[in-house]
Amino acid sequence: MDLLHSQQIHTGSIIFKSGTSCKLNTCRKNDSICECYLTIEYDSSMLYKGLGLPAIFLKPQNGTAVNFNTGEKFNEKIEDSFILTDGFNLQKVISINGRFPGPTITSYENQNMIVHVRNLMHTDSMTIPWHGMHQRSTPEEDGVAFITQYPLLPGQNQTYKFKAFPFGTHFYHAHIGDQRTMGLYGPLIVIPEGFQQVSQPQEGNNVFIAVLQDWNHDDSSKVLYQKLLWGDYDRKTGKAYNVTNDHSGAKYSRFRFHSGLINGRGRYSPSSTENNEAPLY
Template sequence: MHVLSFIIHSLITIIPAASAFSLPFKHTRDSSCVNSASNRACWTDGFDISTNYYEKVPDTGVVREYWFNVENTTAAPDGVEMPVQLINGSFPGPTIIADWGDTVVIHVTNSLQNNGTGLHFHGIRQNFTNQMDGVPSITQCPIAPGESYTYRWRAAWDGVFGGIIINGPATANYDIDLGHVFLNDWYHQTADQLVLEAATGGPPTAPNGLINGTNTWGDKGTFVSMIDDHNLEVIANDFVPIHPFNTTQLSIGMGQRYDVIVTAKELTSENFWLRAIPQEACSETDLTSKVKGIIRYDNSSTVDPTTSAYEYTDFCADEESFDLIPYLQVNASDTYAYGEKEEVEVQVTDNAMLWLMNKTSFDTQWEYPTLMQVADNNQTWLARQRVIHLPEANRWVYFVIHSPFAQDHPMHLHGHDFWVLDSGYGNFDLSMKCELTLVNAPRRDVLMLPASGYVVIAMKTVNPGAWLMHCHIAWHTSEGFAIQLLERESEIRLNDEVLNSTCKGWQNYAVEDDVVQHDSGV
């Protein structure tokens, strides 16, 4: 019998994923603290599961280096061929693997025929490395076709993006780490076509969903994930270690990640369905029983499973907050220096639909990203750039985000974990402040904004940079559903040479090919 560990990650768009390659682990662990199947809470001398990873990170001296080539081609993950963008010619693409405290270096070459690009490392907080966040029009200009960009950051132990695995201590023991299980909806149209369809005909419906980049073809929203006849022990959300809890099913919103331990059965010839069930409450889909994988204990078996799904309630909310209790207790403050209330709206214009926050649709420039404006000391911020200034260090910031629309939204914040103080249906007002969860509230970087409801989140100004907060539905961000936080502007560390070189390359390409920006810039 083995106790297996894997990460479940729900995606809205295609992201490089599961073909792994890594370098050998060379640094020495203290003999009194060895991370092993019998003691996963341990790590290295002075670092274990109780370490405050917001304040203390090991420096292993190890560099993990990768070369990624982004290119256009066609692929048929579910049997329907369509244009796709691949990394190193594969789908899913290569996985970045590192230990907590390693330095990660990724060289990205843009071999796309007619598109700029950038590589964002979803879930990596980029502590004091804002310029490595990889967000065109915010932290860099797009990488022009034929150009390259090198990202360099420390492997902080709290996040994954597609194929990123950061090894670190855990709150429960396991024998074998199986890597990722990726769940994502899948469209038979390009992203540009989907944006146009969303603008003219409402939210498009995904015809299929994939598990680890494959399925057969015969929406957006939340998946319920389960393995028939197996229990799931959940030990982390968005790679914040939590006190373990057991369940038969897990509600996973777009961009969210969970670390899960499964106890394997004794060797058996029986096969079991692994199910990713799109929730009809927030997805117009007929795929509720069609997004499946197979768990086999005997590789000689080729028959389909006959197992049955667990009963579940169709809903789109996050897992209950009382289950997502962080192992490292960090309380939110009941006093704060800044407070913002963001109202979500939609504006329909000529042949377009724009998402607005506080009556403004986010719009910034590919050729003049926020960090270049910071480098130029240009303070003429435009209203449509939606800049919230947070100049002081170590101050608590509260956000109340409200949406009157009968649609859930996965909200993601770059550069930080946030504290989830409250969420619910209807409106939130200050008279409800006494009801906020301030003591060891759930922490994560993606949460579901309830349909016709609100969320209250808190963050602390501990990481200088220009950080994006946005809906993780791709075309909603493209249509302006975003804001940016300009945090401790005077302390932002910049490499002007890299910034200027990338922008010069992009500007030359944009002029030569007459590139016109039609969306929000991200």
């Protein structure tokens, strides 16, 4: 039995399979409520943790992820459940319902959103802002740490309630430290009422959602901040990296770009002529 269909997420009396997010019989076109559950926890890339099995380290090979020790391939459903990033070694990430990035929440304009969030990270507090939502009459649900709420501490739960407005392609994300870049985010799609403003229906199999992210192999915010201040060097050549600056000379980013990810997957290219053949989908 593969991870995608066997791992369960317990939230009170509700049990969800890994990767799903919203309650059955909600979030449909004629439903007044869209009710979803998000479980936040630390996870690892390049690691298969099937139930009843020891963890299996993975490596990229010819566009797929295989057993690091034996080279054994996995079936498509199991491989779809892997958190791979760009296939570069085992890295600490944050998963939502066992997914990286988090699962898509799709609702309809003006539905009443009810989102239950559970923080299972051992040492990090967190909040989730609902980026793009106007939060009219519900500013306390905006999810900005120390502005509209206190952070959700490890082991705590919180239920957000707000209107799905306006329609469009939005996303939910972390608002503390580097949690968003580590995976604490996901698409939030609000379909317009009646589809008056769009050229074709935005539901079912008609739409492919692409989430783009830059990826860095250094997951320590403290180390990255020091690199922002003082620079970094290439460990292979011994040469210093140029610090990224904006037009005014201010340091623009603490991150050195190692890879680009689409829906949580990409390939690491150590040079312009080679890549590590990691899976892209």
